[in-house]
Amino acid sequence: MKTEATTDGRLLRGEATRERVLDAAERCFGERGYDDVSIRQIATEAGVTLGVIGFHGGSKLELFRTVLTRRVETLNAARRKRLADLMSRQDRPDLRSLIDAYLTPYLEIASRGDQQWRSYARLIARIATDDRWYAEMRPLYDPVAHEYLAIIGRIHPNAGPEKLAAALTLTVASMLALVASRIRISGLSEMPDRGSPLQYREMLVDFCAGGFEKMLR
Amino acid sequence: MKTEATTDGRLLRGEATRERVLDAAERCFGERGYDDVSIRQIATEAGVTLGVIGFHGGSKLELFRTVLTRRVETLNAARRKRLADLMSRQDRPDLRSLIDAYLTPYLEIASRGDQQWRSYARLIARIATDDRWYAEMRPLYDPVAHEYLAIIGRIHPNAGPEKLAAALTLTVASMLALVASRIRISGLSEMPDRGSPLQYREMLVDFCAGGFEKMLR
DNA sequence: TGACAATTTATACGCTCGTACAGATACTCT
DNA sequence: AGAGTATCTGTACGAGCGTATAAATTGTCA
The missing domain is CATH 1.10.357.10 (Tetracycline Repressor, domain 2)
Structure with a gap:
């Protein structure tokens, strides 16, 4: 049930959070690689709770791939x-x-x-x-x-x-x-x-x- | 209590095992890096039990450093x-x-x-x-x-x-x-x-x- | 042979990990 | 206002992690 990005402000509600998550993941992965970074560290870095990472980023591997591709x-x-x-x-x-x-x-x-x-x-x-x-x-x-x-x-x-x-x-x-x-x-x-x-x-x-x-x- | 290598065959008793441990660690670290390798995997690769790794290789970090330096x-x-x-x-x-x-x-x-x-x-x-x-x-x-x-x-x-x-x-x-x-x-x-x-x-x-x-x- | 040290086994402890999910909250639209 | 969806919180689970250690085994030498 992926949120498609639209302009009406409705489905964009969580888009800012998603960006924060991806940015934080990018910083963590860039500094310490894949294995040495935990989802909890990314959550802390992004200033969100653990579950948000999964909600916006999927699994750790999916999150990593998204960062790579973005x-x-x-x-x-x-x-x-x-x-x-x-x-x-x-x-x-x-x-x-x-x-x-x-x-x-x-x-x-x-x-x-x-x-x-x-x-x-x-x-x-x-x-x-x-x-x-x-x-x-x-x-x-x-x-x-x-x-x-x-x-x-x-x-x-x-x-x-x-x-x-x-x-x-x-x-x-x-x-x-x-x-x-x-x-x-x-x-x-x-x-x-x-x-x-x-x-x-x-x-x-x-x-x-x-x-x-x-x-x- | 480090075993000094001597030639009398006494203190060399475990030296062969130590080599096996270091070789296995070298293979594992070389293939998958540091974080993605567990001591248990090294033990399996070396064909020894978990405790042997600690006995001959010290901590994971010490083991890695030994492999690097050897x-x-x-x-x-x-x-x-x-x-x-x-x-x-x-x-x-x-x-x-x-x-x-x-x-x-x-x-x-x-x-x-x-x-x-x-x-x-x-x-x-x-x-x-x-x-x-x-x-x-x-x-x-x-x-x-x-x-x-x-x-x-x-x-x-x-x-x-x-x-x-x-x-x-x-x-x-x-x-x-x-x-x-x-x-x-x-x-x-x-x-x-x-x-x-x-x-x-x-x-x-x-x-x-x-x-x-x-x-x- | 028996004492002693070196080595190996087996197991346990306290953590952190990735993931899942029920419930709370915020927001949108009718 | 109220229904419904999107988002977020809090917590729990099972697994694997690194490390420590008591007990068993093996080998050495007096």
């Missing part, structure tokens, strides 16, 4: 828009611009003032190494990845699909690491952290573009 | 040996050889026939995105990383310590991704997986070397 389209749209902008300006954009277009939207959401988006970005980075969740993520993110790969493949016709896929996988891994493990950079260099992933954008894009080029050469 | 020195030694070999042959080795020396030992253990080493490599890759465990890993792996960075820094004197640290962090992230998320390559390219991380060695080293070079240029 923001995907926004991110995909940003990546598609950047790609379209790029292609409208030049027919054969250079590799670095393509990689920049793919990476920047994620860096931006991970650096936003909005803490919810930061939590979501953190969550994606966290679960990326877990096969258990990869199956859920794949259909959400693969289509856009394929669009990028198709264009990169057109520019580098000598590179086979496996090399292209490998290069993008390593690129994504680097991108996620910048969000999930940024402390390591400051830890290794003994310099203070720059504060947000976006401020490492040039380094990251350089690294990935250089890697792509060398691999496809 | 194999570090072997890996560090392999990396140091490769670096020494490289330096004995040439005073200024090229960047690609240095990165290859750092990455290959890990790829090798992750590709070994020995399942325990594979589980350990998987475990490292899995927890790398978790700040909770990074603090434990840092003192174990940072020293060797610094040795490599010192030499790379000598070859590229114009690169600051932050760029060096960032490049190595992204390199390590790529390396771990190859162990933890190799399915993604076959998933994106719709080609069969090559079977072991070591068979992607050239791609990985190319990618990281290319990234390093472009970043430090």
Whole structure:
């Protein structure tokens, strides 16, 4: 008996609570992963009672999946828009611009003032190494990845699909690491952290573009 | 009341069991992380009763730390040996050889026939995105990383310590991704997986070397 | 062989977990 | 006002968790 969202204010009554629940879950999951978070902690974080979580979020697994899915389209749209902008300006954009277009939207959401988006970005980075969740993520993110790969493949016709896929996988891994493990950079260099992933954008894009080029050469 | 390992066969009586416990824990943690594994599951996996885990492994946290620490020195030694070999042959080795020396030992253990080493490599890759465990890993792996960075820094004197640290962090992230998320390559390219991380060695080293070079240029 | 220590078994305790649900409350529409 | 639905509260249940420990077993050495 799911409540369909309407505008008449009737069925929207609990929508604000639902948002609070999803936001709280997003923060908790982003900070501590799936297993280390309990529904009771999410309830406390959201400022609601235990039963409300089940009422609005379903089971823990359903809640997690909802959080995973909720923001995907926004991110995909940003990546598609950047790609379209790029292609409208030049027919054969250079590799670095393509990689920049793919990476920047994620860096931006991970650096936003909005803490919810930061939590979501953190969550994606966290679960990326877990096969258990990869199956859920794949259909959400693969289509856009394929669009990028198709264009990169057109520019580098000598590179086979496996090399292209490998290069993008390593690129994504680097991108996620910048969000999930940024402390390591400051830890290794003994310099203070720059504060947000976006401020490492040039380094990251350089690294990935250089890697792509060398691999496809 | 810790049993010191001796050779007289007396105090070694339970050593075989201890190994079985640690091996089982390594497999479980490597496959499902920390929180999703229970001591009872480890006991079943090891073929011992519940109490034995506590007797030989201490608390769950102690057990996990022991598993994390157990194999570090072997890996560090392999990396140091490769670096020494490289330096004995040439005073200024090229960047690609240095990165290859750092990455290959890990790829090798992750590709070994020995399942325990594979589980350990998987475990490292899995927890790398978790700040909770990074603090434990840092003192174990940072020293060797610094040795490599010192030499790379000598070859590229114009690169600051932050760029060096960032490049190595992204390199390590790529390396771990190859162990933890190799399915993604076959998933994106719709080609069969090559079977072991070591068979992607050239791609990985190319990618990281290319990234390093472009970043430090 | 018998004393003694190391190891293993079996069980119990106090918690927290995810889930379910009956009842209370708030809101909407007739 | 009153019926009816949506939302929220409070509580309970069974299961599994990490840990501790008494008792049983095994092995060692005097």
